[in-house]
Amino acid sequence: xxxxxxxxxxxxxxxxxxxxxxxxxxxxxxxxxxxxxxxxxxxxxxxxxxxxxxxxxxxxxxxxxxxxxxxxxxxxxxxxxxxxxxxxxxxxxxxxxxxxxxxxxxxxxxxxxxxxxxxxxxxxxxxxxxxxxxxxxxxxxxxxxxxxxxxxxxxxxxxxxxxxxxxxxxxxxxxxxxxxxxxxxxxxxxxxxxxxxxxxxxxxxxxxxxxxxxxxxxxxxxxxxxxxxxxxxxxxxxxxxxxxxxxxxxxxxxxxxxxxxxxxxxxxxxxxxxxxxxxxxxxxxxxxxxxxxxxxxxxxxxxxxxxxxxxxxxxxxxxxxxxxxxxxxxxxxxxxxxxxxxxxxxxxxxxxxx
Amino acid sequence: xxxxxxxxxxxxxxxxxxxxxxxxxxxxxxxxxxxxxxxxxxxxxxxxxxxxxxxxxxxxxxxxxxxxxxxxxxxxxxxxxxxxxxxxxxxxxxxxxxxxxxxxxxxxxxxxxxxxxxxxxxxxxxxxxxxxxxxxxxxxxxxxxxxxxxxxxxxxxxxxxxxxxxxxxxxxxxxxxxxxxxxxxxxxxxxxxxxxxxxxxxxxxxxxxxxxxxxxxxxxxxxxxxxxxxxxxxxxxxxxxxxxxxxxxxxxxxxxxxxxxxxxxxxxxxxxxxxxxxxxxxxxxxxxxxxxxxxxxxxxxxxxxxxxxxxxxxxxxxxxxxxxxxxxxxxxxxxxxxxxxxxxxxxxxxxxxx
DNA sequence: AATCCCTGCTTTATCGATTTAGTATCACAA
DNA sequence: TTGTGATACTAAATCGATAAAGCAGGGATT
Numbered sequence: 203x204x205x206x207x208x209x210x211x212x213x214x215x216x217x218x219x220x221x222x223x224x225x226x227x228x229x230x231x232x233x234x235x236x237x238x239x240x241x242x243x244x245x246x247x248x249x250x251x252x253x254x255x256x257x258x259x260x261x262x263x264x265x266x267x268x269x270x271x272x273x274x275x276x277x278x279x280x281x282x283x284x285x286x287x288x289x290x291x292x293x294x295x296x297x298x299x300x301x302x303x304x305x306x307x308x309x310x311x312x313x314x315x316x317x318x319x320x321x322x323x324x325x326x327x328x329x330x331x332x333x334x335x336x337x338x339x340x341x342x343x344x345x346x347x348x349x350x351x352x353x354x355x356x357x358x359x360x361x362x363x364x365x366x367x368x369x370x371x372x373x374x375x376x377x378x379x380x381x382x383x384x385x386x387x388x389x390x391x392x393x394x395x396x397x398x399x400x401x402x403x404x405x406x407x408x409x410x411x412x413x414x415x416x417x418x419x420x421x422x423x424x425x426x427x428x429x430x431x432x433x434x435x436x437x438x439x440x441x442x443x444x445x446x447x448x449x450x451x452x453x454x455x456x457x458x459x460x461x462x463x464x465x466x467x468x469x470x471x472x473x474x475x476x477x478x479x480x481x482x483x484x485x486x487x488x489x490x491x492x493x494x495x496x497x498x499x500x501x502x503x504x505x506x507x508x509x510x511x512x513x514x515x516x517x518x519x520x521x522x523x524x525x526x527x528x529x530x531x532x533x534x535x536x537x538x539x540x541x542x543x544x545x546x547x548x549x550x551x552x553x554x555x556x
Numbered sequence: 557x558x559x560x561x562x563x564x565x566x567x568x569x570x571x572x573x574x575x576x577x578x579x580x581x582x583x584x585x586x587x588x589x590x591x592x593x594x595x596x597x598x599x600x601x602x603x604x605x606x607x608x609x610x611x612x613x614x615x616x617x618x619x620x621x622x623x624x625x626x627x628x629x630x631x632x633x634x635x636x637x638x639x640x641x642x643x644x645x646x647x648x649x650x651x652x653x654x655x656x657x658x659x660x661x662x663x664x665x666x667x668x669x670x671x672x673x674x675x676x677x678x679x680x681x682x683x684x685x686x687x688x689x690x691x692x693x694x695x696x697x698x699x700x701x702x703x704x705x706x707x708x709x710x711x712x713x714x715x716x717x718x719x720x721x722x723x724x725x726x727x728x729x730x731x732x733x734x735x736x737x738x739x740x741x742x743x744x745x746x747x748x749x750x751x752x753x754x755x756x757x758x759x760x761x762x763x764x765x766x767x768x769x770x771x772x773x774x775x776x777x778x779x780x781x782x783x784x785x786x787x788x789x790x791x792x793x794x795x796x797x798x799x800x801x802x803x804x805x806x807x808x809x810x811x812x813x814x815x816x817x818x819x820x821x822x823x824x825x826x827x828x829x830x831x832x833x834x835x836x837x838x839x840x841x842x843x844x845x846x847x848x849x850x851x852x853x854x855x856x857x858x859x860x861x862x863x864x865x866x867x868x869x870x871x872x873x874x875x876x877x878x879x880x881x882x883x884x885x886x887x888x889x890x891x892x893x894x895x896x897x898x899x900x901x902x903x904x905x906x907x908x909x910x
Numbered sequence: 911a912a913t914c915c916c917t918g919c920t921t922t923a924t925c926g927a928t929t930t931a932g933t934a935t936c937a938c939a940a
Numbered sequence: 941t942t943g944t945g946a947t948a949c950t951a952a953a954t955c956g957a958t959a960a961a962g963c964a965g966g967g968a969t970t
Contacts (some may be wrong), residue, residue: 213681226950228938231928242947264682265628266926269619269955284663285648288637306679308662309638325660327567328618468852475852498822498829551870569956580920585958596917620956623925 213384214258223254230255234262268330277521278326279309280319281337281360282435287357287493288464288510289337292359295514296335303522305332314401314435316341327354333521335359355524357517361405362481362536369524371517371537375406377542378506382460382488383421385504389549391458391486393424395449397442397470398462400432410462410490433466442469450485458486458549464493464505471499484527488551502546509539568612577608584609588616590806622684622787630679631875633663634673635691635714636789641847642818642864643691649868650689657876659686668755668789670695681708687875689713692756709878711871715759716890723878725871725891729760729844732860733767736814736842737775739858740825743903745812745840747778749803751796751824752816754786764816764844782808787820796823804839812903818847818859825853840903856900863893 216234220227225247233251254260268274277300281289297307308331312319316339325343326334333355340344340361349356350368362370369370384393396414398407411430416464418425431449433441449456461467467489474481481487481501489496496503516537524532570588574581579601586595587605608614616742622628631654635643651661661683670693677699678689689710692700694715703710704722716724740748750768752761765784772779785803787795803810815821821843828835835841835855843850843859850857870891878886 208747216928217926227927228929228950229948235928242949244948247948261678261682263623263684263926264954265619265623265684267928268619269623269957270926270928272955274619284638285641287639290644294639308664310662325616328615330617330619410661468849471852475856495822495849495853498825498853500852502829571956572957581956582921582958583919585956589958596919597921601918617956620925621958623927623955624957624959626925 213263214260215263216260218258219251219254219260222258223250225251234260254360272330273332274330276306276308276329276331277302277333277335277518277525278322278331279307279335280312280322280326281309282312282314282339284309284311287464288360288491288508291510292514292517295511296518297514299515299518300522305522312337312339314339320345323349333357333525335517335521337361338363339401340405341401351424355521357521359513359517364405367522367534369430369534369536371513371520371539372405373508373513373539373541375409375541376413376416376420378490378543379410379460379462380417380420381541381543382490382506383414383417383423385543386458386460386486386488386543386549387417387421387423389458389482389486391423391549393454393456394418394429394458394460395445395454395456396430396460396462397445397466398430398433399438399466400441402432407462414460417499429456433469438465439472442466443473446470446473450479458488461487461489464489464491464496466489467496467503467505468493471503475500481548482550488549492544496546501548503545503548504546507542507544509542512539566613567617569617570614571704572612573605573608573614576612577604579605596624620717626684627686629658629686630660630662630683630685631687631689631872631879632676632685633661633689634676634680635663636664636665636666636668636693638665640819642845642862645864646868646871649865650872651868653869653872653874659876665690666693668693669822670724674699677703687711687879689871691715691873692717693755693756709875711875711878713867713871718759721888723874723890725867725874725890725893726759727862727893727895728869729763730767730770731893732844732862732897733764733814733816734771734774735895735897736770736844736860737768737777739897739899740812740814740840740842740903741771741775741777743812743836743840745777745903747808747810748772748783748812748814749799749808749810750784750814750816751782751820752786753792754788754795756786761816768814783810787823792819792823794821797827800824800827804833810839812842815841815843818843818845818850821845821859822847822849822855825857829854835902836904844904846898850900855902857902858900859898861896861898863896866893 216227216230220230229243229249232238233243233248234255238248264274279293279296284290284293293309300307310322312322319339323334335357337360338358340363343363346363356369358368358370360372362372383394396411398411429444433445448454449459459470461470465524467487470487473479479485488502489503492505492507496505520535570581570584574584583597584605586592586608587602588679597830599767618628618741633647633650638644638647647663654661664676666676673693674696677688689711691714692712694717697717700717710723712724714726716726737748752765785799787799802808803813813824816823821841824841827833833839841857843857846859846861850859874889
């Protein structure tokens with residue numbers, strides 16, 4: 203009655219219920235966990251416990267519970283940037299399925315910063331998350347290896363680490379890029395510039411570039427190192443501006459741009475807008491990774507779509523499999539999902555340039 | 557040495573360090589928390605502890621710590637949809653400042669579902685989050701009131717509950733809407749249709765609508781209930797299509813659309829795109845809330861910009877203030893930030909319709 | 911010699927829930 | 941009368957970290 207104004211009113215605990223009912227905490231715990239019958243607790247007592255729990259508005263302290271049980275029914279998701287629709291959609295796929303199995307999802311962004319990624323992994327471990335899903339920066343494999351050493355359940359998404367026995371869900375970036383170039387070539391492109399994000403080691407970028415290179419060779423298109431421009435992750439806009447100035451300039455005169463992710467493509471649109479560049483008349487544009495706005499940008503953008511929700515679903519399935527089986531000796535799986543080329547207006551290169 | 561293949565290898569605990577060094581856990585705890593000197597621990601012993609901790613790769617179990625301390629250095633953020641750039645940006649503002657003060661941010665989306673919001677609030681409380689920042693659905697005030705009753709630190713953002721002594725950070729929606737209408741009127745609009753999200757009780761929507769109504773009256777523009785169209789949150793696209801069909805149809809013939817949030821505006825763009833509608837020639841479009849894509853959509857969209865990062869920063873400041881002061885008797889603050897009209901191309905209504 | 915202080919630790923209790931290993935009571939059989 | 945077995949429950953240990961209170965031993969003080 204007293205402490206009503208000051209401090210937190212201290213939530214009711216198991217002990218409160220036990221005391222006010224004159225029974226042991228053990229009994230209360232058993233009843234509230236639905237193990238009353240199983241433990242031969244009088245059904246009348248059970249009712250009293252349940253009633254009291256409701257009356258006192260009892261909510262178990264999850265820290266205490268997690269500490270005792272060694273699990274928290276929480277899984278962590280670490281992505282580069284949750285505000286990127288790509289990750290946001292994947293996250294949704296994960297969350298939905300996780301929720302159905304009684305798991306909570308906690309999402310954090312690493313900002314493509316390996317230091318921050320390490321901290322986040324550590325943070326989740328310190329808080330006893332039961333498992334992790336990570337879109338790794340691929341720069342701090344030590345931390346990832348430690349997870350593996352420790353048999354900590356985790357799944358990599360979007361980017362993978364090659365040749366390692368690790369769970370992962372990715373898309374076929376090589377094939378997706380190949381099809382993108384096929385499409386550009388069919389529309390008359392002869393000289394395609396590629397924009398990629400600069401941390402060179404990202405497997406997605408690597409695979410998209412190799413797909414791009416293979417396909418340009420197949421189609422006998424122009425090929426030179428200049429055509430591949432690297433854009434730093436944290437200054438996409440400026441980087442793309444410079445890259446486009448160069449690619450569109452007299453020195454190169456590219457007739458198509460293949461943007462290796464949605465941010466790069468968006469920056470191209472922005473550039474086009476601000477510099478009176480016409481797509482696809484002046485130059486074609488194709489994006490790897492489709493986002494909603496490409497449907498109503500000017501022009502609409504042809505893009506390699508990824509099965510976002512499916513990536514999430516497969517990842518959480520793998521993870522739950524690992525968390526729920528006692529034996530950690532399961533073999534890891536590498537799941538590769540197909541992409542889908544969504545054709546819109548941005549690649550119709552007009553006759554003159556063919 | 558043994559259990560290397562099966563089960564988790566059990567992280568090292570304080571006790572492990574204490575035992576292997578032949579000292580008490582208390583001592584180890586004190587040293588590792590930097591309170592060694594203060595407690596008169598021999599500096600040599602301190603070194604040994606620190607060395608051993610590093611050697612064994614000790615990481616404190618945050619559940620245990622939180623349980624004992626009654627705080628977790630975690631704050632929860634509940635928003636309608638984290639993939640909406642509006643919330644994503646606000647979240648970033650919060651996270652940055654929180655991090656500087658040693659707090660972690662955990663973000664969850666309520667999907668504008670009051671049931672889910674309740675569960676999330678409960679979840680955060682169960683996990684002993686030290687405070688909450690909530691963009692409430694405004695449908696389950698009970699839960700919010702309970703927070704207040706319990707002196708649980710929290711701040712509302714974006715939407716507020718009127719007349720209650722609760723911390724909140726919002727923008728001046730009324731004024732923002734008024735300025736939007738002023739701009740449309742100056743550009744010759746005579747009949748402005750308003751698209752709003754349907755849970756009618758959202759304070760943002762209510763204030764924007766009232767600003768809209770006041771301004772249309774001031775400018776003596778057309779005014780009729782038909783001009784205000786409600787779109788259900790979970791079917792924006794379809795809803796906007798129907799609403800636009802109506803507003804643009806012969807019956808109404810609106811000459812401008814004021815979309816009360818970025819999603820509605822985006823859906824308008826999509827509609828325009830798919831139906832060969834020209835903005836602003838056929839109709840003007842103005843959005844409340846500015847997002848990146850409005851800079852390179854076709855056309856670029858005039859919008860009421862909100863100080864996103866600032867909303868986040870102010871909110872976390874208020875919250876930390878409350879968390880860090882022992883006395884919970886602080887008076888609550890209602891902070892209202894100004895909006896900013898960003899003029900682009902989508903409202904230049906051509907002569908003919910003036 | 912008794913007292914006090916200082917340095918450097920340790921002991922014990924605690925946070926809240928769960929698990930393990932009981933115990934008390936009664937009925938009924940041998 | 942002793943034993944068997946349900947039935948209905950409890951005591952104590954545990955998870956890991958921390959806080960409060962206490963103690964041992966040596967030197968200085970009176």
